[in-house]
Amino acid sequence: MRAAVYRGARTVVVEEVAVPEVGPGEVLLEVSHCGICGSDLHLMMEDWGRPGTIGGHEYSGVVVEVGADVDGWAPGDRAVGGPGPGCGTCRACRAGSPNLCATHPGPIMAGPGAFASYKLLAADRLFRVPDGVDLRTAALTEPLAVAWRGVRKAGAVAGMRALVTGAGPIGLLTVAALRASGVTEVTVSEPEEGRRTLAQRIGATEIVSPEDLEMPAMPMELVESPFDIAFDCSGRPDAMEAALNHLDRAGTLVLSGTGMRRPRFDANRIILNELVVTGTVEYTPGDYESALExxxxxxxxxxALIEPEDVPLDGVQRAMERLVAGELAGKVLVAPHA
Ligand SMILES: [Zn+2]
Ligand SMILES: [Zn+2]
Structure with missing residues (x-):
């Protein structure tokens, strides 16, 4: 089969590789679409990855082969790959957070990725695509589950005012998930023009630039129109700090963008306003089901969320370069069989 393989030095090359052998408890998926994630860019365009790696974890496809001891799946079934159930016995699993399982290898770590014709995975990581959802749209399940978990963590309900800093794919999906949860006031802070336009199309009610977010001087002082909940989807320390400083009393900040530089939070502001700062990582099987619903x-x-042009395998390198250059605002999908 063909795969887009990372070869180091910001280079991705299409190569012939062996189709994985299907073992007991495993399923082989013919990949329909696979989104390019920010983490793929870190791995391959910032050279965090090991040469020989095949990226891609936001995929949908059709079952072509089912291993021994697999119940409930047959060739022709439409599916997306997602989180495993966890060990079921550690403290995190028992508390309903298998994404924090002590033995958890994340989907990003689970074998070669889906920038390839086929993807092998454990059957317990397979989720059925509902009728009426095409496989192209279904490739949004993974990043949508990330956004959905954040929205859930914030306790978003109708009538709240929300701030989202950073309108990359996760930020945009957070806006969409907030609107779907009945939150009608969603402000987005984003400097880049293409992303600002897209945020508005997705349902943001106000777009601001990062420099417009004023900083109150004293820890007990609130901004003029504070937010009940805020989401940092940028990974930038200044955006995280601004998001915290714009919370109302008893507000919640959810961090989902990771970065190498650390924010400086004013502990007095957190104390005096009883703010909650939390993070989200990946998703649970329940979040996946919610995303599919x-x-x-x-x-x-x-x-609007997906870039109109799908990318063939030999276009992965160029698409990643364009994403890094900020030329593409929406989610870019790779279609290995196109
Ligand atoms: Zn992702
Ligand atoms: Zn566990």
Whole structure:
């Protein structure tokens, strides 16, 4: 089969590799679409990855082969790959957070990725794509589950005012998930023009630039129109600090963008206003089911979220370069069989 393989020095090359052998408890998926994630860019365009790596963890496809001891799946079934169930016995699993399982290898770590014709995975990581959701749209399940978990962590309900800093794919999906949760006031802070325009199309009610977010001088002082909940999807320390400083009393800040530089939070502000600062990492199987339901509901502006042009395997390198250069605002999908 063909795969887009990272060869070091910001280079991705299409190579012939062996189709994985299907073992007991495993399923082989013919990849339909696979999104390019920010973490793929870190791995391959910032050279965090090991040469020989095949990226891609936001994929949908069709089952072509089912291993021994697999129940409930047959060739022709439409599916997305997602989180495993966890060990079921550690403290995190028992508390309903298998994404924090002590033995958890994340989907990003689970074998070669889906920038390839086929993807092998454990059957317990397979989720059925609902009727009425095409496989192209279904490739949004993974990043949508990330956004959905953040929205859930914030306790978002109708009537709240929300701030989202950073309008990359996760930020945009957070806006969409907030709107789907009934939150009608969503302000987005984003410097880049293409992303600002897209955020507005997705449902942001106000777009601001990072420099417009004023900083109150004293820790008990609130900004003029504070937010009930805020989400940092940029990974930038200044954005995280601004998001915290714009919270109302008893507000919640959810951090989902990672970065190498650390924010400086004013502990007095957190104490005096009883603010909650939390993080989200990946998602649980339940978040995946919710994301698939949300896609099936047809209420998300999926057409606007996805870049109109799919990318073949030999276009992965160029697409990644364009993403790094900020030329593409929406989610870019790789279609290995195109
Ligand atoms: Zn991702
Ligand atoms: Zn566990």
């Amino acid at each position: 949300l896609l099936a509901s047809g209420t998300l502006p999926t057409g």
